[in-house]
Amino acid sequence: xxxxxxxxxxxxxxxxxxxxxxxxxxxxxxxxxxxxxxxxxxxxxxxxxxxxxxxxxxxxxxxxxxxxxxxxxxxxxxxxxxxxxxxxxxxxxxxxxxxxxxxxxxxxxxxxxxxxxxxxxxxxxxxxxxxxxxxxxxxxxxxxxxxxxxxxxxxxxxxxxxxxxxxxxxxxxxxxxxxxxxxxxxxxxxxxxxxxxxxxxxxxxxxxxxxxxxxxxxxxxxxxxxxxxxxxxxxxxxxxxxxxxxxxxxxxxxxxxxxxxxxxxxxxxxxxxxxxxxxxxxxxxxxxxxxxxxxxxxxxxxxxxxxxxxxxxxxxx
Amino acid sequence: xxxxxxxxxxxxxxxxxxxxxxxxxxxxxxxxxxxxxxxxxxxxxxxxxxxxxxxxxxxxxxxxxxxxxxxxxxxxxxxxxxxxxxxxxxxxxx
Numbered sequence: 415x416x417x418x419x420x421x422x423x424x425x426x427x428x429x430x431x432x433x434x435x436x437x438x439x440x441x442x443x444x445x446x447x448x449x450x451x452x453x454x455x456x457x458x459x460x461x462x463x464x465x466x467x468x469x470x471x472x473x474x475x476x477x478x479x480x481x482x483x484x485x486x487x488x489x490x491x492x493x494x495x496x497x498x499x500x501x502x503x504x505x506x507x508x509x510x511x512x513x514x515x516x517x518x519x520x521x522x523x524x525x526x527x528x529x530x531x532x533x534x535x536x537x538x539x540x541x542x543x544x545x546x547x548x549x550x551x552x553x554x555x556x557x558x559x560x561x562x563x564x565x566x567x568x569x570x571x572x573x574x575x576x577x578x579x580x581x582x583x584x585x586x587x588x589x590x591x592x593x594x595x596x597x598x599x600x601x602x603x604x605x606x607x608x609x610x611x612x613x614x615x616x617x618x619x620x621x622x623x624x625x626x627x628x629x630x631x632x633x634x635x636x637x638x639x640x641x642x643x644x645x646x647x648x649x650x651x652x653x654x655x656x657x658x659x660x661x662x663x664x665x666x667x668x669x670x671x672x673x674x675x676x677x678x679x680x681x682x683x684x685x686x687x688x689x690x691x692x693x694x695x696x697x698x699x700x701x702x703x704x705x706x707x708x709x710x711x712x713x714x715x716x717x718x719x720x721x722x723x724x725x726x727x728x729x730x731x
Numbered sequence: 732x733x734x735x736x737x738x739x740x741x742x743x744x745x746x747x748x749x750x751x752x753x754x755x756x757x758x759x760x761x762x763x764x765x766x767x768x769x770x771x772x773x774x775x776x777x778x779x780x781x782x783x784x785x786x787x788x789x790x791x792x793x794x795x796x797x798x799x800x801x802x803x804x805x806x807x808x809x810x811x812x813x814x815x816x817x818x819x820x821x822x823x824x825x
Contacts, residue, residue, distance in 0.1 A: 500764070650800045653815035654747055714743035721732050721740055721799040725784065 415719040416493070418507045419554045419609045420520060423542030425513030425550045428571035428601060432542060432608075435601035442605045446504040469703055484519060485509070486527040493533055504537055506609070507534065513667070516560045525679075531687050536679070540608050541565035543599060544584065546577040552585050559661075562589040563660050563706075567608055568599035591630055592706055593662070629708075633716050635701040638667040640730070643723040648678065648685050650718060655710055664703030665694075678703060737761050737773065743805055748812035765789075765810045773802065784786070 418714050423429050427507055436442050495501040511517055517539060541561045544551065548570070551558045562568065573579055581593055596603060644666060651659060662680040677689040705715055732740070734756040741761055742754040754825045759776030769789050776783040776795070785796040787805045794809075796802040807815060 646798070646800050650803060654744065654803060656816050658747070709747070710741040711746045713739065713746060716811060717736070717740045718799070721736070724732060725798055 416505075416507060416533060417537035417609075417611075417717075418489075418509065418524060418534045419512060419538045420509045420517055420524075420536075421542070422511040422515065422517045422553065422565075423513065423559065423569075424544065424548075426446060426543045427513065427542035428545070429510050429513070429542055432569070432571070432601035432603075433508060433556075436508070436605045439605060444502065444505045446490060446496075446501075446507045448507060448509045450490075454715045455691070457506050467671040484660045485523050486530045489524075489534060491531050501533075506537070508609075514557055514621045516557050517564050518560060519562065525685075525687075535689070537611050538609050539564050540565040540567045540569060541593070542571050543582065544568050544583060545570045545573040545579050549582045552582075552589070557591055562586050562593075563708075565590055565593040568593045568595045568612075569603060569608065570595060571601070572599070573597040574599045590660075590706070609611070628712070629640055629706075629712070630707045631707060631710065631712055631715055633664075633701070633703045633705075633719065635667075638669040638672040638699055639719075639723060640726045641721070643726040644668065644676075644678070646722050646726070647682060647719045649716075650722070651715060652680060652685055655707060657704060657707045658710055660708060663689075664701065665698060666701040666703065672699070675699070675701075690722065733760065735762055737775075740799075741773065741806065744806065745810065748807060748810070750810045751814050752810070760764070760786075761809075767811065769809075771809055773806065791815070 421429050433447060456582060457651055468722065487545055489507065492501065492504075492507070496503055497543060498654065509520065512522060520538065524534065541564070543558075543562065548558075552562065568590065570582065572577060579597060586593075586595060596607070605729075648662070651662070659680065662678065664678045665675045666678055673693070675691050675694050677691060679685075679689075703715075738754050738756050741763065745754065745763070746754050750766060752763050752766065753763055753811075758772065758774070760772055762770065762772050764770055772786075772788040774786050774788065777788055780795075783795040783798045784798060785802040785807060787794045787796060787802065789809065794805055796805050802821045804815070807813070
């Protein structure tokens with residue numbers, strides 16, 4: 415499975431600067447970069463031109479690809495060329511979104527295309543926010559709010575130019591209580607931090623924080639959950655919460671094979687195929703699921719799971 | 732699921748759908764009122780009715796539901812909250 419990370423952020427947030435910096439690191443040069451024009455929002459041509467120039471100037475052996483059509487087709491074509499040896503054996507894919515893009519359709523494309531989901535794994539969503547203009551952008555542009563809400567990591571850029579970063583961080587927390595926030599000048603941040611998979615502890619921490627409209631909800635279960643109950647629960651939650659379900663992540667012990675946890679992952683109403691791990695990553699083998707949602711009643715997920723689980727167990731005799 | 736547990740779940744569901752209303756335990760089930768004023772009642776089906784698990788009743792009509800998932804879908808429609816975004820998910824065992 416090839417990890418895919420999405421780099422998003424409003425116009426001028428510094429995405430290209432960051433990617434140039436990342437690709438300049440020899441350890442990260444073996445990354446395929448896709449500059450994304452996917453979606454209904456017209457592309458900012460000036461930004462794309464700047465990106466092309468940057469991509470051309472990257473000469474550390476990385477693979478660069480400017481997408482002008484379908485994202486999933488591009489990913490699969492890239493993979494085919496990788497297998498054929500016509501492109502370098504890249505270790506990961508980094509997707510730079512348009513500054514005006516809501517990243518959700520891109521994430522949906524990654525999660526719902528069968529061929530892509532079978533060969534690629536959504537690793538992380540990194541959102542860049544301009545420290546100087548970010549608060550205003552966040553207040554005025556729904557796209558910027560969506561970019562913040564869906565982030566696994568948030569990078570404040572241009573902190574050296576001033577701006578009230580404390581107020582901006584508070585505003586970002588209101589939209590996304592889970593994502594860690596760091597500041598960096600000229601993209602000077604460890605790529606390993608940026609593109610690490612979002613971790614469950616971070617989501618668990620987020621459950622303790624509440625902000626207007628957005629909240630983290632945690633479920634913990636001692637007893638393994640029947641696979642059917644888990645799938646029905648996730649389907650029902652996605653069906654009824656729709657776009658209010660911003661993110662869902664978890665490690666779950668299934669009754670059918672409790673020694674091998676499954677990773678559950680959903681963004682809005684799109685549920686990622688469950689991923690089996692060989693073993694529990696730590697001593698804690700309880701099921702832990704965290705939702706980040708907007709206006710989801712706090713006890714609804716647990717009540718719904720309990721009701722579904724009772725029916726499934728009853729039907730199973 | 733006991734009537735109080737059902738009441739709590741359905742109250743949460745109404746809140747999620749943005750439907751105002753009050754849900755109360757009544758007559759062995761749960762009673763609520765749709766925004767258009769229609770009285771609704773949700774009751775657990777008897778074991779002999781399996782695979783039916785729930786009934787959603789309104790004047791002159793009684794709809795069966797075979798699961799709590801189906802119940803939520805039926806109730807959502809009954810209170811005029813529109814359709815959700817149904818998706819199919821399957822767990823492939825390793």
